[in-house]
Amino acid sequence: MLRHLPTHLDPEMQAVTDRAASAIRTHAEACETAQDVTPEAAAALRASGYTRLTLPRASRGLGASLEAYAAAQGELGEANAGLALVLAMHTHVVGAAFQGRTLPDPLLAALAQASVEGRLVNALASEPELGSPSRGGLPRTTATPDGDGWRVTGRKTWATGAHALNLALVTAATPGGQVLRLLVPMDAPGVGTESTWAGALALRSSGSHDVTFRGVRVPGDHAAPPSPAHPASSAWFWTAIAATYLGVGFAALEALIGYARERVPTALGQPIARLPRVQEHVGRMAADLHAARALLAGAARTWDAAPTADSVPALAAAKAHATNAAVGATDLALRTAGGAALTPALPLARLLRDARAGLTHPPSDEVGYASLGAALLGTGPEGPPRPGPRVP
Structure with missing residues (x-):
């Protein structure tokens, strides 16, 4: 079914992702109430093994590709964006540092040891x-x-x-x-x-x-020491952000589907899922979210095949597209559910607020889309036009 597509995670990666998602779901409500990561939640995130996901296998990690990372991080974002981002910050730092060799060996060794031991890192x-x-x-x-x-x-x-x-x-x-x-x-x-x-x-x-x-x-x-910027830093961070917020959009879709199946107004005498308007809104949400996920997966796959600066613009646009798809989906979910969406009985108000946070992460919409447009037009910041990359 369209709602549950293959994630391209091997069994070990899927296992740590499942443990991390379970830890997030278990502790999300307490952390939302505390407006902080509780000690119990932090311990559960560390124990999940997810900190090893993007560490190369040669360093005792799981060696996730960027495409696999996008799939895993999306599952965590669907569980709870705030706690998912705690793990996203660790894993994007590790993935970029090792792929781009952006840190000296002693620091890479320290990151590897922290990841294996389940200690959390952020930049x-x-x-x-x-x-x-x-x-x-x-x-x-x-x-x-x-x-x-x-x-x-x-x-x-x-x-x-x-x-x-x-x-x-x-x-x-x-x-x-x-x-x-x-x-x-x-x-x-x-x-x-x-x-x-x-x-x-x-x-x-x-x-x-x-x-x-x-x-x-x-x-x-x-x-x-100071070093030139490496495209891996942007690639891993933008993917982490795009995937997490796509998860928020999918969580809104699932919440609306569940509500529409159960809500039976007395005047209607049947679930609102039978209403053409509700069906249209659910279809629009699903189409937008899956299109954004396909763009992200394709851009990540292109990066995995050729991790160079030429592969970055599609990831920038994928981040912009994903975060806007999440905002659109959560907004439409609230419009469809009506007044019930404003109550704690449904998670939609929180999902709407969390989705909008995705817009604040770089790259901004104008930078994300313009970078892909400039690449396709062959008009970079300097020099004459040249052939641009194909969109994945």
């Missing part, structure tokens, strides 16, 4: 003044030389899963204006977490609080 780059680093700019967080290491001081915002994290990959500027990435244990002296996420519009279970660093000592071998 912390956003700041109050800087906003998203995708727009450029120098971080206010500083790394000053301290013997053979560094001292890190500053503040990072939107730290998904802040209280659950074991390690943070922190961007910081040196006195000379270079940007380093430093792997910081979250229990190191000088690391603090400020609970700034309470009352957030969406993703309340993600616990995306601020993290502060006050003269935190980092050894020299846990710092990555």
Whole structure:
């Protein structure tokens, strides 16, 4: 049936995905209420084994391809977006770092050990003044030389899963204006977490609080020198975001289907699933979501075949398309369910709020679609037009 297509996950990958999804479903309500990742939820996420999903097999991971990762992460997003993003942040960092070799060997070894042991990692780059680093700019967080290491001081915002994290990959500027990435244990002296996420519009279970660093000592071998951007970083992050929010859209579809089958108004005398208008809306939602998932899967498959900069624009557009499909699906689900959608009896109000959060992640719609358009037109930022890639 169209609602349940093959996920292309091998049995071991499917097993850890199932365990992670089960952990998320078990703890989602408590985390939504706490507006944070509870200690019990964090322990369950670590124990699921999902942290090994994107780690190469040579490093004792499961070696998921980008296409397999998209399928797995979509299942987690359907369970609960906030907790799914905690695992998404870890797995996209690991997948990109190993495929692109974007970190020196000591840091890759530390990421591999953390993944095998189930310890959670996130890359912390956003700041109050800087906003998203995708727009450029120098971080206010500083790394000053301290013997053979560094001292890190500053503040990072939107730290998904802040209280659950074991390690943070922190961007910081040196006195000379270079940007380093430093792997910081979250229990190191000088690391603090400020609970700034309470009352957030969406993703309340993600616990995306601020993290502060006050003269935190980092050894020299846990710092990555400046390096050129690698397309793997964008490929894995955009896929993680697109898949997670597609899961939100599919959750809204499933919730609406269940409600439409059970809701029997006295004036109608039969389930509202019999109404042509409801059938049309469910069909529209399903078509939009499956089209977005097909675009994402095709773009990921193209990347797996040729992981180069030429394969990135389709992933950028897939992220934009997926997040908008999720927003459209959740909105249509609320319109179809009517007043019941506003009550806690249905999850649709939360799903609507969570879906809209997808629009805030880079790339923005204009960047995502324009990057694919420019690639197809052969008009990059410099040089004459050249033949563009085929859309997967």
